[in-house]
Amino acid sequence: MPYTAEHKRQTRQRIVREAAHAFRERGLDGVSVPGVMSQAGLTHGGFYAHFASKDALIASSFSEGFGESAERLLTPDEGTSTAEALDHFVRAYLSRAHRDEPATGCVVPSLTSEVARASGEVRAGFTAALREYAHRLAQLLPGADDAERDTAALTLLAEMAGALQLSRAVDDPALSDAILLRARRQAWAVIASMQNTSDTSTERIPAKEHPHE
Amino acid sequence: MPYTAEHKRQTRQRIVREAAHAFRERGLDGVSVPGVMSQAGLTHGGFYAHFASKDALIASSFSEGFGESAERLLTPDEGTSTAEALDHFVRAYLSRAHRDEPATGCVVPSLTSEVARASGEVRAGFTAALREYAHRLAQLLPGADDAERDTAALTLLAEMAGALQLSRAVDDPALSDAILLRARRQAWAVIASMQNTSDTSTERIPAKEHPHE
DNA sequence: CGCATGATATGATGACTATCATATAAACAT
């Protein structure tokens, strides 16, 4: 046996970690396999001993990225109530610090629009990691039904991610700040609206629709 | 003088139009200059007679893309109230059709995360076009202060764009639909919460019941 | 101690990219 299996595991982990950072910072297309490998202290050739393709690396990196983000934003301190933890999450998510450091932040605002155009393998990895992340957020939300809380967590996340994304894309710092600030108010309004969650389970999206008319 | 100035203007417009579609469908990095040109019925070389760089084309394409989206989603029919127009916008934006046809849809969910990493030129073009788009949406919103309505429009847009983006990225069709559905409820909750903040507006949207449901 | 195994390195391939230099041809003024 060459090297130890543990050694390979650690090397692979190092590659995934670097990739998870690089992707969030420069996008799926903006990161090259040779770039990630050299960042991990290796050369490009060995890559395919660890992953079958770049897409396989991307798919693996989501779990790492969401996990890191949960660690940073979603882990409540000891002895804080869920309400306090939720409040902390909203503030941290829609903060200037999160806006200015995408590399260690949430995956959604950085990569979702690229994922939407990616391969099935990439989207499957994204979906699984996103589900777990949303489920952790759902623990902080009010509401009885478990599945409903998961969906609520996803849309709350979508709202905040959308705002963070805009605040990053926009050219004017004052506008960027204004978006973040307003998005906080909006997030709280959304959370408040969850309390009186009367069932609208009969609601449906019509099969055929005409959005562009 | 070769050709007419009008001819050049039309050619340029054709390039921008094709680019605006292609970018929304395949992303800023997924579209090549030769690809756009051949789509417009030209060869790649002539491109630089119309634009100084690919970034210049990108920056120009935003106005076209947002304009198209506004024309289709945001232009109220004759004789509809602003409340009805807003309701229509929310439904159309968070529809399966909009999810499944990014090429003619809103720019924000398709491109914002890439714009956040783009050059100053690109971000400036994006910001200007976004501002105009949000301003048109703001006309449909309640609230007295004009600047506040603009910011409110931006965050409402961010919420819906984030949800649409997720619904596109996710692998599971059922989950995708659930996100769209829930995001509608959330959008209405957000709109309802706007009335309580600052209101001298006579136009009201019912807080609980949604028309046409 | 040497050998087999497999992790990593070196080097190459073919495709694609943005951009530019130069050539062609279309339109109009004369």
Added chain:
DNA sequence: ATGTTTATATGATAGTCATCATATCATGCG
């Protein structure tokens, strides 16, 4: 007709990319 102007076409350049074939070399087992 003819010449000038300039939009568009042809062709080239230099770089980058994902992927693969092959070489090296570290490791633990015999």
